[in-house]
């Protein structure tokens with residue numbers, strides 16, 4: 001998923017990253033559209049081949065973010081989209097069609113920060129706060145060719161400080177295995193040191209010294225998007241479709257989706273408890289003979305058990321709080 005203001009180079013970056021042209025027929029909205037528009041989701045699928053492996057990649061673009069003067073709804077649309085994919089997966093997983101399930105969950109959200117920002121803005125913090133517990137956020141600094149090396153460094157430091165201060169959990173690169181070879185370890189260290197990635201994108205192919213490269217031609221020279229001295233483009237590309245693709249999917253499955261699933265199950269069991277309670281009350285009120293099946297009886301027993309455990313939990317929490325207070329007061333003295 002790509003999130004960021006219009007004009008930051010999201011489509012160009014996606015096309016450069018995956019060497020395609022997903023946005024050929026795009027209509028750029030005029031000013032009136034931009035004022036009225038809220039964020040809309042645009043979904044495109046492309047097939048790429050990486051080291052002989054075919055990958056079906058779905059790009060979810062949020063083209064209107066930041067266009068509308070009122071940005072209120074922007075995060076809602078993105079967040080609802082992520083939830084919807086989880087919900088669909090949960091339904092499929094609980095159904096009979098498990099063999100042919102399609103995983104449309106969002107495994108990575110590329111969040112674009114403009115190069116002219118001094119640090120994360122209110123809108124960035126708000127947006128990330130709504131998304132960081134649902135999806136792996138990877139922050140990128142867009143159009144990094146408009147910044148000097150020192151400015152890139154400064155902006156990266158400020159972004160990292162802001163993420164820390166506002167407790168935004170972006171995607172954490174996993175520890176590198178100790179038995180990996182030295183070259184891989186070095187690559188891993190460089191990758192971690194480069195985040196948040198400062199990227200340059202281009203949909204123009206230029207020739208440098210007889211070699212065809214994607215680049216941006218300026219009066220004073222060429223920016224080669226794949227040159228690591230010019231931008232972190234190659235690092236981002238390598239991590240997304242090679243070194244960290246599986247880990248992104250694993251974190252989605254083990255952390256973000258598990259959170260969603262736990263919430264769903266808790267809601268379902270609360271609903272079931274309410275229904276059973278109603279059934280019990282109705283049957284006592286009407287005094288008609290309600291036939292309890294063995295399953296009903298078992299469920300009621302389970303409900304009772306859950307209620308008892310919740311009571312115990314509440315008691316334990318109260319005890320803990322009380323002992324914490326005691327502790328605090330000791331430190332105060």
Ligand code: GDP
Nearest residue numbers: 005006007008009010011012143144199200201
């Ligand atoms: P989107 O609205 O975020 O999808 O932005 P686009 O991909 O349509 O890009 C908007 C403009 O920015 C286009 O004119 C691009 O050529 C230009 N652009 C894209 N990437 C870069 C970049 O890395 N550096 C610079 N200087 N311009 C860029």
